[in-house]
Amino acid sequence: MDSLLANNLTLGYGDQTIIDSLDIQIPKGKVTVLIGGNGCGKSTLLRSLARLLKPKSGQVVLDSADISKMRTKEVAKKMAILPQSPTTPEGLSVYQLVKQGRYPYQSWSKRWSQEDEDAVNKALTDTNLTDLKERSVDSLSGGQRQRAWIAMTLAQDTDLLLLDEPTTYLDMTHQIDILDLLFDLNQDNGRTVVMVLHDINLACRYADHIVAVKDKTVYAQGKPEEVINCELMQHVFEMTCDVREDPIFGTPMCIPHGKGRCLIKQAQAEAQKYPQAPLQQRQTV
Numbered sequence: 001m002d003s004l005l006a007n008n009l010t011l012g013y014g015d016q017t018i019i020d021s022l023d024i025q026i027p028k029g030k031v032t033v034l035i036g037g038n039g040c041g042k043s044t045l046l047r048s049l050a051r052l053l054k055p056k057s058g059q060v061v062l063d064s065a066d067i068s069k070m071r072t073k074e075v076a077k078k079m080a081i082l083p084q085s086p087t088t089p090e091g092l093s094v095y096q097l098v099k100q101g102r103y104p105y106q107s108w109s110k111r112w113s114q115e116d117e118d119a120v121n122k123a124l125t126d127t128n129l130t131d132l133k134e135r136s137v138d139s140l141s142g143g144q145r146q147r148a149w150i151a152m153t154l155a156q157d158t159d160l161l162l163l164d165e166p167t168t169y170l171d172m173t174h175q176i177d178i179l180d181l182l183f184d185l186n187q188d189n190g191r192t193v194v195m196v197l198h199d200i201n202l203a204c205r206y207a208d209h210i211v212a213v214k215d216k217t218v219y220a221q222g223k224p225e226e227v228i229n230c231e232l233m234q235h236v237f238e239m240t241c242d243v244r245e246d247p248i249f250g251t252p253m254c255i256p257h258g259k260g261r262c263l264i265k266q267a268q269a270e271a272q273k274y275p276q277a278p279l280q281q282r283q284t285v
């Protein structure tokens with residue numbers, strides 16, 4: 001089983017520092033979810049863990065080796081990444097895209113094998129894409145395309161799976177299908193999953209470990225019930241909410257305050273209580 005950690009990692013673009021001196025250890029064989037506001041550096045961190053972004057300083061260590069010194073195929077046999085909004089090569093069919101996931105196993109001496117074919121077919125079945133496998137990826141809907149990319153990541157058949165917002169574009173059924181699939185891969189095969197999710201309630205249901213990113217570093221990490229509370233939501237997302245217990249899973253469930261329809265309902269209730277008063281007056285009574 002492959003282990004992944006980062007030591008004193010500083011990341012950025014040009015002169016801008018996005019992540020500053022961050023230490024992190026990804027729990028082996030567990031599901032870790034990165035959370036944090038837009039632009040806080042989650043994708044930057046994930047890309048760096050997958051060696052798609054070179055650190056300004058510090059190092060990422062995969063299986064006791066500095067990842068920057070490893071050969072590309074060696075990394076790709078241990079770790080697969082689904083980036084945020086990947087670009088689809090024009091004209092490629094779903095089958096051809098998913099097939100790309102097998103590239104670490106191909107060489108001049110090792111041609112396409114039955115094992116490769118089986119891995120591609122399994123990934124297509126698991127993501128419910130078998131019927132669409134001949135379709136061109138750029139002709140698919142956003143959600144179908146997202147599933148095709150997830151299938152490519154799964155076909156790589158790695159111990160470590162890094163996924164940046166895998167549920168983007170997916171309807172509720174497919175969101176749960178994909179998260180359940182990742183959960184099964186973790187439970188049945190002991191795969192380590194690291195993913196970015198924006199839905200805190202789903203994050204709490206599926207994560208063993210949550211890492212909240214804020215102010216260029218880790219604000220808090222631990223089990224969902226240890227980490228998710230009103231104070232964290234206020235600091236990390238600048239949002240007031242109630243945190244209750246998920247009635248099905250028993251995990252933390254955030255209910256944002258916001259305005260929503262509550263204010264309209266309140267005003268309507270007031271209007272019924274004081275039918276004669278003008279609306280403005282009723283609202284202030």
Ligand SMILES: Nc1ncnc2c1ncn2[C@@H]1O[C@H](COP(=O)(O)OP(=O)(O)OP(=O)(O)O)[C@@H](O)[C@H]1O
Nearest residue numbers: 013014018036037038039040041042043044045084
């Ligand atoms: N290639 C790039 N060049 C310059 N700046 C970048 C680049 N990629 C990201 N950034 C900046 O780095 C910061 C962190 O971006 P990142 O994509 O890591 O955020 P994020 O937490 O994943 O956000 P989101 O939730 O919106 O996906 C942002 O301010 C972003 O504008």
Ligand SMILES: [Mg+2]
Nearest residue numbers: 042043084164
């Ligand atoms: Mg991102």
